[in-house]
Amino acid sequence: MDPENLRYTKEHEWVRVEGDVGIIGITSHAQSELGDIVYVDLPKPGTVIQQGKTIGSVESVKAVSDIYTPVSGEVVEVNGLLTESPETLNKDPYGTGWLVKIKLSDPGEPAKLLTAAEYQAFVGTETS
Amino acid sequence: MISKVRPHPTQNESLLFETSSPGKAGYQLPKLDVPPVDARDALGAQNVRQEIPDFPEVSEVDVIRHFTRLSTWNYAIDLGLYPLGSCTMKYNPRVNEAVARTEGLMWIHPYQPDALSQGAFAILAELERALAEITGMDAVTLQPAAGAHGELTGILLVRAALEAQGNARKKVIVPDSAHGTNPASVRMAGYEVVNVASNDRGMLDVEALVRTVDEDIAAIMITNPNTLGVFEEHIAEVARILHSKGALVYMDGANMNALAGISRPGDYGVDLMHLNLHKTFSTPHGGGGPGSGPVAVKKPLEPFLPLPRLQHAPSGWSWNYDRPQSIGRVRAFYGNFGVLVRALAYIMAHGGDGLNRATLDALLNANYLRKLLESHYEIAYHAPSMHECVFRHASNGAIAKRLIDYGFHPYTVSFPLIVHGAMMIEPTETESKQELDLFADALVSIAQEVKENPELVSTAPHSTRTTKVDEVAAARKPILKWTR
Numbered sequence: 319m320d321p322e323n324l325r326y327t328k329e330h331e332w333v334r335v336e337g338d339v340g341i342i343g344i345t346s347h348a349q350s351e352l353g354d355i356v357y358v359d360l361p362k363p364g365t366v367i368q369q370g371k372t373i374g375s376v377e378s379v380k381a382v383s384d385i386y387t388p389v390s391g392e393v394v395e396v397n398g399l400l401t402e403s404p405e406t407l408n409k410d411p412y413g414t415g416w417l418v419k420i421k422l423s424d425p426g427e428p429a430k431l432l433t434a435a436e437y438q439a440f441v442g443t444e445t446s
Numbered sequence: 447m448i449s450k451v452r453p454h455p456t457q458n459e460s461l462l463f464e465t466s467s468p469g470k471a472g473y474q475l476p477k478l479d480v481p482p483v484d485a486r487d488a489l490g491a492q493n494v495r496q497e498i499p500d501f502p503e504v505s506e507v508d509v510i511r512h513f514t515r516l517s518t519w520n521y522a523i524d525l526g527l528y529p530l531g532s533c534t535m536k537y538n539p540r541v542n543e544a545v546a547r548t549e550g551l552m553w554i555h556p557y558q559p560d561a562l563s564q565g566a567f568a569i570l571a572e573l574e575r576a577l578a579e580i581t582g583m584d585a586v587t588l589q590p591a592a593g594a595h596g597e598l599t600g601i602l603l604v605r606a607a608l609e610a611q612g613n614a615r616k617k618v619i620v621p622d623s624a625h626g627t628n629p630a631s632v633r634m635a636g637y638e639v640v641n642v643a644s645n646d647r648g649m650l651d652v653e654a655l656v657r658t659v660d661e662d663i664a665a666i667m668i669t670n671p672n673t674l675g676v677f678e679e680h681i682a683e684v685a686r687i688l689h690s691k692g693a694l695v696y697m698d699g700a701n702m703n704a705l706a707g708i709s710r711p712g713d714y715g716v717d718l719m720h721l722n723l724h725k726t727f728s729t730p731h732g733g734g735g736p737g738s739g740p741v742a743v744k745k746p747l748e749p750f751l752p753l754p755r756l757q758h759a760p761s762g763w764s765w766n767y768d769r770p771q772s773i774g775r776v777r778a779f780y781g782n783f784g785v786l787v788r789a790l791a792y793i794m795a796h797g798g799d800g801l802n803r804a805t806l807d808a809l810l811n812a813n814y815l816r817k818l819l820e821s822h823y824e825i826a827y828h829a830p831s832m833h834e835c836v837f838r839h840a841s842n843g844a845i846a847k848r849l850i851d852y853g854f855h856p857y858t859v860s861f862p863l864i865v866h867g868a869m870m871i872e873p874t875e876t877e878s879k880q881e882l883d884l885f886a887d888a889l890v891s892i893a894q895e896v897k898e899n900p901e902l903v904s905t906a907p908h909s910t911r912t913t914k915v916d917e918v919a920a921a922r923k924p925i926l927k928w929t930r
Contacts, residue, residue: 356921379917380843380860404922 320345321412325388325428326437332412333388335428340389343416344376344407347441352378355407358400360418365393369427373418376407385417389427395419447891450526450884451853453909457515461928462502465512472506500930519911521855523731527881531834531858531870532625532673534703534725541795542728542788551787556779560764567763570780571756573790574740577721580793580801581699582712583742587751588781593700595776596720596739597631597667599752602773603718603743604665604694605635606750610771615664615693621650622864623672625698637664644864648674648827652683659691669698670711673862673870674827675812675834677704685715694718699742702726703808703874704833707801718743727789738785752776807875808833811882815873818886822893826865834872841903842867845892847914848906852888 324332330348333340349355357377367373369390376383396418399406407415422428432440485494504512521528528535546552554566574586590596601618608614618632619640629639642658645651650668666688670678678684685695697711697719703726705711711719723738724731731737743751753772754765796804809832816825816835823837839845846856846869858870873882895903905914 354918354921356918377921379921381863 320347320434320437322434324412324434325431326434327386327388327431328440329386331386331388333428333431335422335425338422338425339394340391340420340422340428341416342385342387342389342418342420343411344385345437346411348376348383349408349411349415352376352383353380354378355404358404358407358417360396360400361393363393363395366423367391367393367420369424387418387420388431389420389422389424391420391423393418394421448852449887451909456518456911459512459515462504462509462512463500463928463930465504465508466502468503470503470505470508472504472509521850523876526854527873527877527885528855529857529871529873529885530855531675531836531872532700532861533731533858534700534722534833534872534874535731535855536703536725536728536874537876538728538730538788539792539795542791545791546784546787551784554783556783561762564762566783567756569787569790570783571758571763573786573793574756576790576793577740577742580706580710581702581716581719581721581742582710583716583719584712584745585748585751586740586742587755587776588738588740588786589752589775589777590720590739590741591777591782592737593625593698593720593722593725593739594627594631596722596741597627597696597698598634599739599741599773599776600696600718600720601631601635601637601665601667602776603741603747603750604696605637606771606773607694607747608664610750611692616662618664618696619655619658619666621666621668621672623648623650623674623676623862624667624669625673625700626861626863628667628669628698632667644672644674646827647829648672648676649678649680649829650684652680652687655684656687659687659693661691663688663691663693665694665696665717667696667698669701671701671704671832671834673701674829674836674865675701675704675831675870675872676827676829677832681716682714689715700725701833703805705805707796707798707803707805712742712744716744718747723785723789728792729785729788736782736785738782738789740781754780804875805833808873811873811875811877812871814879815871815882815886818883819871819889822890823869826868833874834870836862836865837869837871838865838867839869839896840867841896841900842869844904844906845869845889845896848892848895848903849888850907851909852892854885854888 324334326332330345331342332345333342355376355378359374361373367387370386372384373387374385397416523535523537570588577586590599605614616638617640618637619642620628621642623644632639640658642654643651670681688695694717695715697716699719699721702721706726720739720741723729749771750773753775754767757764757766812831812833812835816831823839826836826838843859846859849856860868861870
């Protein structure tokens with residue numbers, strides 16, 4: 319199940335807000351569609367990014383997929399664990415498989431994204 | 447039932463390094479008839495190695511047998527159907543090879559004086575003329591060395607042409623049914639990619655396009671027929687929409703095998719396009735390459751074509767470097783000359799009627815397979831198929847591997863991305879009805895196996911030298927270096 323306390327995008331990313339920082343990852347649905355993930359390409363800390371823009375990519379045996387940031391701001395930390403163990407993304411997409419932490423430049427953005435229920439409804443229409 | 451092939455033993459093969467034994471040699475030198483010289487005196491001791499590490503010492507027959515045996519592990523178009531969708535794996539006629547091995551062409555050197563290269567110039571000019579005629583365009587450059595190189599050259603031409611008008615613009619539209627290299631070429635040329643979705647018929651959504659096109663759009667990069675094997679019915683309308691906003695239409699001509707000799711992109715509004723000579727025009731493909739991706743343009747784009755251009759005067763052919771608006775050189779010399787010779791041989795052997803017939807046969811073969819398979823596999827889109835057809839199946843990867851046990855090269859798997867479980871099949875005109883029937887029988891039989899014995903399919907291939915490989919481990923922990 320997609321956690322209730324996160325916000326989601328139609329591009330299958332999630333964001334969890336902790337203070338003025340947004341933690342970003344890809345959804346369980348996304349990792350399952352991609353299959354075994356073998357490589358993750360992430361931005362450098364300090365990069366300033368804008369909502370909806372590409373910040374990196376996730377590569378599986380099947381395909382390479384862009385990651386679009388759900389929020390704007392400055393990258394303050396990237397998940398180094400994924401370099402060594404990209405499979406973490408498959409195992410724990412909402413926990414240790416997070417991608418980047420972004421210092422939010424517009425704290426109002428997350429609330430405008432999809433709720434867990436809205437995201438599930440969207441996934442339902444997309445896969446039917 | 448597997449009827450086309452049966453297993454036959456092949457020898458376990460060591461690397462040449464492992465076969466090596468000290469002192470073994472594949473040559474015998476004549477007796478020295480001059481005074482011996484110490485290399486250290488002649489070259490300086492610091493320039494002479496004390497030992498050469500790990501050079502295999504083997505005989506001639508060791509080497510010949512090693513590589514001949516390795517060659518029998520391959521699957522090739524010369525062995526059977528090679529239905530990789532979007533790749534146009536057609537037979538490479540041997541007449542192409544005979545022509546390319548003509549002594550004067552085989553030993554020609556790019557630094558040979560122009561006066562001694564007039565025949566080569568004429569071949570290049572004739573090929574440019576033929577490709578312009580086939581595409582309905584006005585001028586062609588043969589320089590780009592492959593399809594994606596042609597794409598990049600094309601988008602650089604778009605940029606140069608728009609810059610000359612004062613505004614290079616910012617974005618290029620790429621439909622979601624385009625070739626995967628298109629967005630990469632757009633980015634490399636410094637543009638942003640704007641995606642436009644396909645409609646439920648597998649064609650570009652014209653209404654969505656109208657909403658997307660504005661003065662920031664430099665061009666659209668459209669593959670036609672697209673990667674679903676569907677002809678973009680509204681291509682002329684698409685061109686009108688782009689042109690009305692001052693943008694250009696780039697066509698990815700990778701699927702030209704559906705059009706050559708029948709339909710000319712230049713006649714329905716395309717401003718520039720590339721061709722893949724290693725697809726449509728039968729030159730060797732992939733590892734057998736090199737490739738070739740000529741770019742054809744309409745008159746207004748001609749001044750921007752890469753340097754140099756062919757020019758003809760009463761004194762003969764020569765290169766023209768005096769072209770101030772050119773984007774410059776995109777490759778050393780003038781493309782992969784040997785490949786260009788083969789493509790012209792193919793075009794001239796066919797003639798217009800022959801190209802037309804080959805294209806119709808390619809369409810017929812794809813549609814014949816579609817009919818045979820439609821009741822066993824779900825077709826992704828119901829629009830008419832051109833030179834390839836796309837089915838979908840949840841086990842598309844496993845079925846592809848199982849096809850190897852049946853003696854066939856797999857189809858293209860999981861592409862285009864807009865089809866979940868895509869199975870993209872392009873037989874080309876090369877195949878006979880017998881071969882197509884065997885292939886369809888194999889896929890029908892596998893569909894049955896998926897229902898009755900899914901384990902057999904999911905663990906395939908079984909009869910190959912190497913059985914199912916762990917692709918995940920290979921990608922996550924690749925071993926890139928040989929160690930003893």
